[in-house]
Amino acid sequence: MTPRSLLRETAKRFRDAGIPDPETDSALLLSFLTGLEPLRLRLDTDTELPPGILRNYDALVGRRLVREPLQYIIGEAHFFGHVFSVDENVLIPRPETEELCSWCLDVLPAAGADVLDLCCGSGCIGITLAAERSSLRVTLADCSRKALDIAAENARQMDVRVSLHCGDLTEGLPSSSFDCIISNPPYIPSAECACLQPEVMAEPVLALDGGPDGLSFYRRIASESSRILRKRGLLLLELGYGEAEAVSGLLQSAGFTGISVRKDVRGIPRMLLAEFSRTEVLCSKN
Numbered sequence: 001m002t003p004r005s006l007l008r009e010t011a012k013r014f015r016d017a018g019i020p021d022p023e024t025d026s027a028l029l030l031s032f033l034t035g036l037e038p039l040r041l042r043l044d045t046d047t048e049l050p051p052g053i054l055r056n057y058d059a060l061v062g063r064r065l066v067r068e069p070l071q072y073i074i075g076e077a078h079f080f081g082h083v084f085s086v087d088e089n090v091l092i093p094r095p096e097t098e099e100l101c102s103w104c105l106d107v108l109p110a111a112g113a114d115v116l117d118l119c120c121g122s123g124c125i126g127i128t129l130a131a132e133r134s135s136l137r138v139t140l141a142d143c144s145r146k147a148l149d150i151a152a153e154n155a156r157q158m159d160v161r162v163s164l165h166c167g168d169l170t171e172g173l174p175s176s177s178f179d180c181i182i183s184n185p186p187y188i189p190s191a192e193c194a195c196l197q198p199e200v201m202a203e204p205v206l207a208l209d210g211g212p213d214g215l216s217f218y219r220r221i222a223s224e225s226s227r228i229l230r231k232r233g234l235l236l237l238e239l240g241y242g243e244a245e246a247v248s249g250l251l252q253s254a255g256f257t258g259i260s261v262r263k264d265v266r267g268i269p270r271m272l273l274a275e276f277s278r279t280e281v282l283c284s285k286n
Helices: 004-016 022-034 037-042 051-065 070-074 095-107 124-132 145-158 191-196 215-230 243-252
Strands: 074-077 082-085 114-118 139-144 161-164 176-185 229-238 256-263 269-276
Touching: 004 037, 004 051, 004 124, 022 037, 022 051, 037 243, 051 070, 070 074, 074 124, 082 124, 095 124, 095 176, 095 229, 095 269, 114 124, 114 269, 124 139, 124 176, 139 145, 145 161, 161 215, 161 269, 176 215, 191 243, 215 243, 243 269
Parallel strands: 114 139, 114 176, 139 161, 176 229
Antiparallel strands: 074 082, 229 269, 256 269
C-alpha cells in the first residue's frame, strides 16, 4: 500500500470515529514512523510501504482510535517553536499558553530576573522563558515527581539550565526569592472534568481539576505567592473560561495591584498580570 492510499483510508477511519483533524493526525502518525514530511507522504502514490511500517502504523492508529492523544502516542508536542517530550504524566502544551509566555517576556526586565514556573508539568513555560532569554534564572516547581522528571529531560534536551523543586505549590520555597511567578494551574471545576473531550480526559486529572468552582489553586496562589515574591514582583496566570473577574478579586484582596487581563486569539479572557505591592510581607497559612 502506498502512503497516499494508507492516509486516505486512515483519515476515513478517524473521521468515522469522530476524531478531530483526521487528515492531520493520520499523516503525523506515519511521519513519526517514517521520518518523512507529512505533505510528502500525502502526495506519494508510488512507494510501497514495507510490512513492518504497516504493522507499526496500525498499532498507532489503534491507540488513536480509542482517543489516546496524538502527542502521547508520538511522545512530543510543539510549543513556542520548540519540541517538548510529553507523556501521560504531564499536561499537553496549548497554543494559548504560548501567548502567556510572550506576555511574560514582554514585561520581564532584559537584565534578568528570578522566575518561578509554578505547576510546571512538562516545563514548557519555564524552559521556553530560559531558552528565549538566557539572563533569566528559572525554577520549575510541581508536586508530581514524574512531571518534574519529564521537565528535567526537556531542559536537558534544550540545553537550558533550570532549578527543580518538588512540593505542594510554594511549600519549601524560600521567602522573597522570586521577581516573577508564572503559572498555568489546574482550573477546570471538578464536576466538568468527567465531561471533557476524550483526549483531555486522558491527561492527568492532577493538572486539570481546580476544585468545586475551579478556583481552588488560584486561592492558594493568591495567598501563598506573597511570601515568595519580592516587592513589586509580578504574577502571570493562565485563566479558565469565565474566571477572570473572580481571580482578579482574589488577587486584589491579597495585596496585588495593577491587575490586567488579556484575551487570547479567540477573544477569551485567558491571561492575567498582577504586581505584588504591599510593603509588609504576608505569611502563608501553610
